Amino acid sequence: MSVKLNQIIQTIEALAPEKLAEAWDNVGLQVGSRQQSIKRLLLTLDITAEVVAEAIEKKVDLIIAHHPFIFKGLKTLSTDGEKGQIIEMLIKNEVAVYVAHTNLDKAAKGLNHYLALRMGLDKIKTLEPSNPALYYKLVIFSPQEASQKIIEVLGKNGAGTIGNYDYCTYRSPGTGTFRPLAGAKPFIGDLNKLSCVSEDRIEAIVAAPDLKNLIAAVKRNHPYEEMAYDVIALENGGLINENGLGKIGVLSQPMAGLDFIAHTKDRLGLVALRGAGKVPDIVRRVAICSGAGADMIGLAKARQANVLITGDLKHHDGQRALENNIWVLDAGHYGTEKWVTDCFRQLLEAGLPDACPEMIVAESARDFIVNY
Numbered sequence: 186m187s188v189k190l191n192q193i194i195q196t197i198e199a200l201a202p203e204k205l206a207e208a209w210d211n212v213g214l215q216v217g218s219r220q221q222s223i224k225r226l227l228l229t230l231d232i233t234a235e236v237v238a239e240a241i242e243k244k245v246d247l248i249i250a251h252h253p254f255i256f257k258g259l260k261t262l263s264t265d266g267e268k269g270q271i272i273e274m275l276i277k278n279e280v281a282v283y284v285a286h287t288n289l290d291k292a293a294k295g296l297n298h299y300l301a302l303r304m305g306l307d308k309i310k311t312l313e314p315s316n317p318a319l320y321y322k323l324v325i326f327s328p329q330e331a332s333q334k335i336i337e338v339l340g341k342n343g344a345g346t347i348g349n350y351d352y353c354t355y356r357s358p359g360t361g362t363f364r365p366l367a368g369a370k371p372f373i374g375d376l377n378k379l380s381c382v383s384e385d386r387i388e389a390i391v392a393a394p395d396l397k398n399l400i401a402a403v404k405r406n407h408p409y410e411e412m413a414y415d416v417i418a419l420e421n422g423g424l425i426n427e428n429g430l431g432k433i434g435v436l437s438q439p440m441a442g443l444d445f446i447a448h449t450k451d452r453l454g455l456v457a458l459r460g461a462g463k464v465p466d467i468v469r470r471v472a473i474c475s476g477a478g479a480d481m482i483g484l485a486k487a488r489q490a491n492v493l494i495t496g497d498l499k500h501h502d503g504q505r506a507l508e509n510n511i512w513v514l515d516a517g518h519y520g521t522e523k524w525v526t527d528c529f530r531q532l533l534e535a536g537l538p539d540a541c542p543e544m545i546v547a548e549s550a551r552d553f554i555v556n557y
């Protein structure tokens with residue numbers, strides 16, 4: 186089955202929009218064209234010369250990676266250096282490169298959600314919601330015959346998305362009044378006469394980045410010359426927002442600390458697991474953050490996790506774990522993030538059920554850190 190690369194990008198970004206990425210990050214299409222036809226693709230954590238050679242040998246049209254291949258400003262495409270040589274190989278062989286990094290880490294149902302499910306957690310919540318206050322309630326006043334259309338426009342433009350539901354709105358009937366003045370071209374009513382009209386008050390929540398476009402879209406579809414609307418900042422944005430770093434959840438069957446070590450190694454496919462802090466008698470609440478998540482030690486403690494699983498734990502992170510009386514397990518940066526290939530695979534299979542290209546997991550991608 187072949188699809189346009191643009192369709193693959195839209196499928197990934199429906200779950201992990203680019204705007205979720207950190208400001209320092211560089212995500213999205215890095216090599217190739219959105220118009221390219223994709224029959225076969227390669228999934229990988231990192232892009233290396235070996236991974237690109239494998240992509241060419243296996244005749245894939247696209248590499249989807251987690252870590253950006255082009256990260257900081259590229260100053261030259263000279264083929265005397267490895268970066269230039271890799272880009273030359275990609276372009277000559279018409280292999281596109283697409284990256285979803287911190288946007289996938291922070292997506293409500295992204296990599297950390299995948300890991301939380303993999304660890305067997307229930308009641309999964311986001312450990313550190315991003316931009317928690319940046320939610321608004323948008324209230325639109327509409328003549329009743331236009332209400333259904335307004336609700337469709339709200340839902341289509343991302344308003345009213347709460348957990349696993351979208352198009353969440355509330356509509357209440359009432360009476361609106363207005364008097365058209367000289368120069369007005371009223372949809373209903375006459376100049377200089379007070380009009381009373383049966384209207385609906387329609388309300389929905391909206392994330393701050395979507396607000397401006399949403400208001401413009403509703404205005405285009407609202408019959409009145411002057412649309413009456415309110416924008417109200419919400420205090421409970423942090424409760425609604427599930428985008429952000431890390432997850433916390435509970436094990437359906439609590440287990441002894443030592444059993445949890447075996448459980449983690451088994452679920453994450455690890456040969457080694459480092460740790461710091463006191464091993465708890467019973468583990469029930471588990472926090473997890475892919476990659477380097479030692480910054481989450483304080484937050485995991487505050488959210489009463491029995492353990493934080495992350496990667497890249499340094500000496501002083503271990504000290505902080507001891508001081509904060511929280512158990513931290515270091516499953517490795519690679520150990521937590523190698524699962525991104527399975528996360529991408531599930532996402533594309535669900536998003537392109539009838540048109541999913543053939544997907545191969547890179548065999549040449551590996552952990553740069555070696556346990557001897």
Ligand SMILES: [Zn+2]
Binds near residue numbers: 252476
């Ligand atoms: Zn990473």
